[in-house]
Amino acid sequence: MFSINPAYDLNFGDYAIGEFDERMNLYRRLEKEGVGISVMKAFCGGKLLDASESPFHQALSKTQYIQYALDKPGVLTVLPGIRNDQDLQDVLAFFKASKEEKDYSILGTFPKLESYNHCVYCKHCHPCPKGLDIALINKYYDLVRLGDDLAKDHYHHLALKASDYVACRHCDKRCPFHVQQSKRMQEIAAYFHE
Structure with missing residues (x-):
């Protein structure tokens, strides 16, 4: 399993295998070696589907x-997250989509990303000295903001929440996307009225 989407592929420095050319070389090598890729996070946790959350400031469709992801060498399958019947219908629509609906060439007009400044739940910030699951807290927060009520329930059942953050800044120092989790935990705690 490997994360493939344009946000990951377009210049993230130290994250994963590196810049676009390095990642493409990895995909090609896996294909050459007969190792198939199952893609996860094709929508970057849903952020790429929402213009206000996307690092490109534009939303593309799930089909795009x-x-x-399927156009990358070595990719055998894409495993998008399914939360409900509508998500399932949106993903299944891919099989009936026209060539135009699948066209993602607009990505070529987007600016090159130098830094992401958004949590992608990679867990490079772990382990937290306090024991918080920083990545999961961020994921639930982002999903709740995108309308996922189940994520809200999951967040409220966490043993340690954003309000338990002790501001040691260990996670800030380790994040390859330069996310200031110290500020983010305050934002999340305020959002959930903790």
Whole structure:
């Protein structure tokens, strides 16, 4: 399993295998070696589907992102997250989509990303000295903001929440996306009225 989407592929420095050319070389090598890739996070946790959350400041469709991932060498399948019947219908629509609906060439007009400044739940910030699951807290927060009520319930059942953050800044120092989790934990705690 490997994360493939344009946000990951377009210049993230130290994250994963590196910049676009390095990642493409990895995909090609895996294909050459006969190692198939199952893609996860094709929508970057849903952020790429929402213009206000996307690092590109534009949203593309699930169909476009699925096609983007499938076009990479070595990719055998894309495993998008399914929360409900509508998500399932949206993903299944890929099979009936036209060539135009699958076209993601607009990505070529987007600016090159130098830094992401958004949590992608990679867990490079772990382990937290206090024991918080920083990545999961961020994921639930982002999903709740995108309308996922189940994520809200999951967040409220966490043993340690954003309000338990002790501001040691260990996670700030380790994040390859330069996310200031110290500020983010305050934002999340305020959002959930903790």
